[in-house]
Amino acid sequence: MTFIEKIKSAQAKTNSKLCIGLDTALANVPEFLHGESNPVLAFNKAIIDATKDLACAYKPNLAYYEAYGAKGIEALEGTLTHIPSDIFTIADVKRGDIGATSDQYALAYQELYPFDSVTISPYMGSDSVQSFLGREDRGVFFLGLTSNQGAKDFQYLELQNGKKLYEEVTDKVREWSKAKKNCGLVVGATKASELKALRERAPELPFLVPGIGAQGGSLRDVLEANGNGIALINVSRAVCGASKGKDFAEAARAAAEKLVEEMR
């Protein structure tokens, strides 16, 4: 199945655009799980079990797993294995390096840990991203317009060709996607009007949209701005942190249900 077919199939099966961000820090795992051999993995499994009919995708952010050392690798592998094979997966790694080194990152997050897609930083340009574009069943979401304040430092800069930097990035990503149709774009939810303009600029690219909830983006505005494009709406804290108690998985399900109903 290609990158886009896999997203569409997972969204059809769940009737949902919800991507759950598994940003699991040990400190945020409820106390009663700390006796488990791998509390982070136990937490993720419970979240997946409680939400797998509601989430079309799961997205672990590698930062949380790297900060957890060897146990983090174990948690990452176990989490990926636990996600049903027809649900879409994203390794949120935001990597980017010169070619020979990017090959190693692709080896890690496309083969060793067989995620359906990865997030990549575009700053180093074409030859730094080719390593990730060789397989039509493995996608890449490039950082386009991020949801944080600091986006204004570089992403919004006006170029002499009349575009903003993030628009130039978007145009390049469309080019990179021509051969295998395996690219998408990260577009922050906090900027619905820009999301709408980007959707018009790149109607064919799947968008990965973080920033709903904790970061302040409105789900209604995002869905309206996105129109008929393919979008994965990522929510992390509002689902995984819905309760700190023994009912964390139930609370996560309730939060996910509410979001999915709003989407439908």
Place this chain on the structure above:
Amino acid sequence: MTFIEKIKSAQAKTNSKLCIGLDTALANVPEFLHGESNPVLAFNKAIIDATKDLACAYKPNLAYYEAYGAKGIEALEGTLTHIPSDIFTIADVKRGDIGATSDQYALAYQELYPFDSVTISPYMGSDSVQSFLGREDRGVFFLGLTSNQGAKDFQYLELQNGKKLYEEVTDKVREWSKAKKNCGLVVGATKASELKALRERAPELPFLVPGIGAQGGSLRDVLEANGNGIALINVSRAVCGASKGKDFAEAARAAAEKLVEEMR
């Protein structure tokens, strides 16, 4: 010791600007080491033992360790422990994420693995980099102008304010460094004239300079262009891949010696 003091002290002790890039893929480790419990770690230890009076710094690129799974973590930890404490260390991670997530990366590469410095991608802007700037004894090298062809896609773009993007990045990095003087810049060796101009633009920033040797940069040109600024000249393949045989460590030492003599 501050970021800059640690670099200066390591360079004075070794009378060298050589940084050895430990980009160790299992496939490049000589066959006779494959019986070791961790061949990558055994290789790195031998390289360090053979060159530690010649290299002022070591820089493992995380891609190689991530592609090696749990053994990679073991190799990374063992390598860092094996580097003498007065030699400077760089975790080449090129990360960058929103604040709460960057905190986790900082936790990983400043605390869990206590590297003296990290490399960071600037694309997400100020609030994405603050996590790394809190300690004056931990430095950050930001991707400024990289040594690959793809650098032209975005880094060289002309902005409406008259600067190129990499110049704008350089100016921001100087700002970010004001509080704790803990920032540096990655500047590719393949562009000596641009390196010279950046040195004039940012005389106080330490430069991390990859691209000598295998990537085609000339050591003489780089040293001349850099003048009296602080620079770490990174070489990976030309040292670590000098021989594929049993004499790999000796050959690495000979290659490092030649480079250091040229620098002196």
